Each structure stands twice: as structure tokens, then as C-alpha cells.
Amino acid sequence: MSTPFVQSPSIGVFDSGFGGLTVLRALLNLLPQAQFSFLGDTARLPYGSKSRRTIARYAAESARFLVEEQGAEYLVIACNTASALALDAIQEAVPVPVLGVIEPGASAARATSRTGDVLVIATDATVQSHAYSAACQALGLRALEKACPLLVPLVEEGWVDHPVTAQVIEIYLNELRAEAAQKGFDPDTLVLGCTHYPLLRRAFEKAVRPGTVVIDSAEAAAEAAVQLVSGRRSAFVDALPPLPRSAQLQCFATDSVEKFERLGSRFLGRPVGPVRLVDLGG
Amino acid sequence: MSTPFVQSPSIGVFDSGFGGLTVLRALLNLLPQAQFSFLGDTARLPYGSKSRRTIARYAAESARFLVEEQGAEYLVIACNTASALALDAIQEAVPVPVLGVIEPGASAARATSRTGDVLVIATDATVQSHAYSAACQALGLRALEKACPLLVPLVEEGWVDHPVTAQVIEIYLNELRAEAAQKGFDPDTLVLGCTHYPLLRRAFEKAVRPGTVVIDSAEAAAEAAVQLVSGRRSAFVDALPPLPRSAQLQCFATDSVEKFERLGSRFLGRPVGPVRLVDLGG
Numbered sequence: 271m272s273t274p275f276v277q278s279p280s281i282g283v284f285d286s287g288f289g290g291l292t293v294l295r296a297l298l299n300l301l302p303q304a305q306f307s308f309l310g311d312t313a314r315l316p317y318g319s320k321s322r323r324t325i326a327r328y329a330a331e332s333a334r335f336l337v338e339e340q341g342a343e344y345l346v347i348a349c350n351t352a353s354a355l356a357l358d359a360i361q362e363a364v365p366v367p368v369l370g371v372i373e374p375g376a377s378a379a380r381a382t383s384r385t386g387d388v389l390v391i392a393t394d395a396t397v398q399s400h401a402y403s404a405a406c407q408a409l410g411l412r413a414l415e416k417a418c419p420l421l422v423p424l425v426e427e428g429w430v431d432h433p434v435t436a437q438v439i440e441i442y443l444n445e446l447r448a449e450a451a452q453k454g455f456d457p458d459t460l461v462l463g464c465t466h467y468p469l470l471r472r473a474f475e476k477a478v479r480p481g482t483v484v485i486d487s488a489e490a491a492a493e494a495a496v497q498l499v500s501g502r503r504s505a506f507v508d509a510l511p512p513l514p515r516s517a518q519l520q521c522f523a524t525d526s527v528e529k530f531e532r533l534g535s536r537f538l539g540r541p542v543g544p545v546r547l548v549d550l551g552g
Numbered sequence: 553m554s555t556p557f558v559q560s561p562s563i564g565v566f567d568s569g570f571g572g573l574t575v576l577r578a579l580l581n582l583l584p585q586a587q588f589s590f591l592g593d594t595a596r597l598p599y600g601s602k603s604r605r606t607i608a609r610y611a612a613e614s615a616r617f618l619v620e621e622q623g624a625e626y627l628v629i630a631c632n633t634a635s636a637l638a639l640d641a642i643q644e645a646v647p648v649p650v651l652g653v654i655e656p657g658a659s660a661a662r663a664t665s666r667t668g669d670v671l672v673i674a675t676d677a678t679v680q681s682h683a684y685s686a687a688c689q690a691l692g693l694r695a696l697e698k699a700c701p702l703l704v705p706l707v708e709e710g711w712v713d714h715p716v717t718a719q720v721i722e723i724y725l726n727e728l729r730a731e732a733a734q735k736g737f738d739p740d741t742l743v744l745g746c747t748h749y750p751l752l753r754r755a756f757e758k759a760v761r762p763g764t765v766v767i768d769s770a771e772a773a774a775e776a777a778v779q780l781v782s783g784r785r786s787a788f789v790d791a792l793p794p795l796p797r798s799a800q801l802q803c804f805a806t807d808s809v810e811k812f813e814r815l816g817s818r819f820l821g822r823p824v825g826p827v828r829l830v831d832l833g834g
Contacts, residue, residue, distance in 0.1 A: 423705040434719055
């Protein structure tokens with residue numbers, strides 16, 4: 271787990287459920303020498319239907335668990351709703367660098383878009399927060415957001431390469447394109463603004479117009495996290511050997527450990543290992 | 553609201569969300585002289601992913617609100633998960649008659665099935681509780697249950713008469729029929745074991761084999777509630793004039809009042825009226 275001279279960086283990754291495992295999947299590939307603790311606050315999901323105050327309290331409790339009890343030196347908020355509504359509250363709650371998924375997604379869109387017009391699909395709660403619009407606007411982009419509430423249940427049902435899912439994607443994209451045309455947008459980039467959507471990336475790449483770039487905000491967040499860690503201790507980290515798989519990751523959930531273990535591997539792309547149940551209270 | 557001699561019966565109806573408004577819809581038609589208080593515990597939904605102990609605590613708190621603060625003399629648990637996992641806890645929490653949706657659904661199936669073999673579709677949590685199987689078995693029926701997790705989001709998206717929904721229903725029914733054939737079942741009845749599903753009743757009636765009866769557990773529960781109220785005070789209640797609409801119903805929610813008002817009318821079949829926000833804690 272450590273060399274005599276350098277400790278593996280310890281990174282906490284947090285989501286209300288297990289969608290954030292797509293961010294962790296990218297992180298495990300990019301930082302094989304780091305140790306990860308993942309917490310899914312599954313007893314209190316979905317955050318999307320709750321008030322900002324409640325989400326901030328839940329997210330801060332989760333962040334403290336990862337930092338104070340698991341020793342995370344960096345925190346990645348792999349949850350669009352918590353990133354959109356509670357990033358400040360989390361940053362106040364813990365004394366380590368905290369990274370959300372929204373700004374990396376917007377930055378990746380900035381790097382690829384030539385027209386400056388971007389489409390963002392996300393959950394209802396994320397769209398209603400307009401966090402992507404704000405992050406895009408700060409980078410000089412115009413964003414058109416659309417909630418796609420059927421996509422999370424379709425992914426959780428396992429219908430990733432399914433004709434029904436392809437139809438639903440087509441319907442949502444047609445509605446979004448019609449709105450874009452009506453508002454005079456000329457979009458060339460589509461941001462997948464939900465940590466469940468990377469599992470549908472190929473389906474989206476088939477469905478978009480030729481020339482449209484599909485941005486995976488999970489991957490963008492993982493790349494930003496690598497920059498953050500490397501910026502602080504690059505020479506040391508690069509010198510470390512990759513950790514054995516069993517030492518790389520411990521997952522925690524606040525409820526539904528079975529469902530987490532069953533569905534989690536789809537998002538992580540490999541078994542999540544034994545998930546430990548934790549009680550964060552009410 | 554009352555005559556000099558007889559008080560309108562006051563009935564509390566409870567759901568974790570607003571699907572239970574389909575039960576209320578049937579009740580409003582069957583008991584136009586009663587007063588209804590409906591509580592949707594929207595801040596803490598979905599109950600399905602929570603433990604039995606937590607669901608029991610939430611449901612008991614909701615039941616006490618309807619009885620102690622709204623004066624309900626009867627309680628209808630218009631929520632399959634709470635009926636399946638917390639009916640006992642609710643009955644212990646309040647001193648009034650309490651009716652769930654599962655036994656009325658099973659009884660209605662008993663009344664129509666000739667083969668004694670019944671199919672039940674419901675949410676994942678309700679299926680995992682096997683409450684319908686137990687209720688059917690107690691009546692001498694064999695039940696085959698299937699979770700259909702995409703149907704609630706499709707209804708909430710408003711895709712009730714939509715080709716995608718028809719395809720999803722066809723896929724779920726085909727899987728269920730294949731399992732029935734494999735297990736030697738000869739089903740002639742399909743129970744809609746979720747309060748969202750009555751909005752898909754016509755779609756199911758089109759999709760089932762000729763001769764299969766579709767049982768709406770919301771309607772069955774409403775009919776059982778009428779029998780309960782009438783059995784206790786039939787002569788008095790029958791003599792009462794119907795209440796004016798504005799005096800018939802008050803809805804409460806623990807969060808998301810706007811979403812409740814927007815989606816609720818679809819389930820109730822008329823506007824839900826102003827929804828009052830209540831705080832049940834936790």
C-alpha cells in the first residue's frame with residue numbers, strides 16, 4: 271500500500287447512488303497507483319427530489335465520512351446533483367481539495383466546440399439547477415439543457431444496447447434539436463451530464479448528427495482529478511507502482527448493499543468487491 | 553361539511569408519492585359524500601430502496617399526521633410498498649381502521665380467476681417482499697410476480713399512450729408469459745400491483761391474451777374501503793348529499809409541492825387543488 275518514501279494518494283469519490291462508479295472507472299484507469307474509497311449514499315437517494323439544504327447536509331456528511339474516517343486527501347463529487355447544488359457546502363465541510371463533475375464537463379465542451387453552442391442532457395434536478403448553463407456561460411459557451419428522465423431507469427434495467435433505448439434517445443434528441451433550431455442555436459457538442467449516461471455513450475454517438483462531439487462528463491471529471499493530484503505531487507505519484515486491484519478500492523453504501531454489488535459492476539466495468547454498509551444517520 | 557345529525561366520514565389516504573392518487577380517484581367517485589385528506593411523503597420517496605424498519609417509521613409518522621392532525625377516521629394505504637412492508641406498524645400507530653392495497657387486489661383476482669393462476673406486476677420492492685404471493689396463496693391462488701421498473705418513469709414522463717410504452721409492456725409481458733409457461737402456470741388474470749399502473753390499464757388490456765382479466769388494485773382497494781366505511785355507518789352515509797368538490801379533498805406533501813401539483817392531476821384525473829407542505833422531520 272506504500273513505499274518507504276511515498277504514500278499512495280488516497281482519493282474519496284462520492285455519489286448519491288452508484289452512477290458515480292463511471293467516474294471511478296475512469297479514475298482507476300488514469301491513476302492505477304492511487305487508493306480509492308467510494309461512497310454511495312443509497313439510503314437517501316435520489317437527491318434530485320430534495321431541497322438544496324437537505325442535499326447540502328447529506329453531501330457534507332458523506333464528504334466528512336470519506337475524509338475523516340477513510341483518510342481521503344482529495345474528494346471527487348461524482349454526482350451531478352450534488353455538484354450542482356452542494357459543492358460549496360462540501361468545500362466548507364472538509365479541509366481537502368474538492369472537485370465536482372460539472373466544471374470539467376463544461377471545460378471539455380469548451381475545448382471541442384467550434385460554434386460555441388452546446389447541448390447538455392441530464393436529470394431533471396441537474397437541469398433545473400442550470401449549473402451546466404452557468405458553467406458553460408462562464409467559459410463563453412451557450413448551453414441548451416434537457417432533462418431525460420427515462421435514461422437512468424433504462425440503464426438500471428440493463429437496456430444499454432436495446433432498441434427501446436435507441437428510440438428513447440432519438441425522441442429526446444429530436445426534441446432537443448427542434449428546440450435548438452427554434453432558438454437559433456448551432457450546436458456541435460453534446461455533454462452527457464449524468465453519471466449514468468456514459469453507459470449509453472455508444473448509443474448517443476450513433477444518434478447524433480455527423481460532426482457532433484459527445485462529451486462524457488465522468489471522463490472529463492476523472493481527467494481533471496488526475497491533473498489536480500499530479501499538480502500537487504506528480505513526480506512522487508508517477509514513481510509509484512500500480513497497486514494490486516484488491517488494494518485499490520473499497521466501496522461503501524448507506525443501504526441496498528446487494529443492489530449496489532449487482533448493478534455497480536455494470537458501471538465500474540469490473541466487480542465492485544465487497545461493499546461495506548455505513549450508517550450516516552437519518 | 554356536515555348535517556345537524558350526521559358527520560361526513562373523514563378518510564385519510566397515504567402514499568410515498570402521488571401514485572396513490574389513482575386510489576383516491578376511485579374513492580372520490582365511489583364516496584362523493586366523504587371528506588379526504590391525502591398525504592404524499594414526497595421528501596422521503598421512494599420507499600422501495602429503504603429497509604423495512606425505515607419504511608415502517610416513515611409510514612407510521614405519515615399515518616399519525618392524517619389521524620391526529622387531520623382527523624381521519626379511516627386510513628387507506630394507497631402505496632404497495634408501505635402496504636407490503638408496514639401495514640402492521642401503521643395499524644399499531646393509529647387507533648382507526650387501516651386498509652392496504654394488496655389484499656383487495658388479491659381478493660379481486662380470486663373473484664375473477666378460474667384457473668387459480670395469477671400474474672402480478674409491481675415495483676421491484678413490492679415483488680421482493682412477495683406480499684402479493686402471500687396474499688394470493690392465502691386465498692388459494694398461485695401468483696407469479698414480476699418487477700417492471702420502467703413503467704413508473706414512463707408514466708411520470710407522461711408517455712401513457714406512447715409506442716415506446718406499448719413495446720416495453722409487450723417485452724415485460726412476454727418475459728412473464730415465458731416464465732409462466734416454464735413453471736406450468738395457466739394464468740387468466742393480471743394484477744396491476746402498483747398505483748402508477750392504472751394509467752396504463754388500457755395499454756395492458758390491449759397487450760394481454762384474449763380472455764385475460766386485468767385487475768386494477770387501486771380500484772379494488774377503493775371498493776374495499778367503501779365496504780369498510782359502509783359496513784360501519786351505511787345508512788347514515790348513504791343519506792348524506794355529495795360534498796362540493798372544494799370541500800372534498802385536501803392534499804399534503806412533504807416536499808416537491810410543484811411536481812405534486814403538476815403530475816398529481818394526471819393520476820387524479822382532475823386538478824389536485826393547492827397542495828400544502830408539511831414537515832414530518834427526518
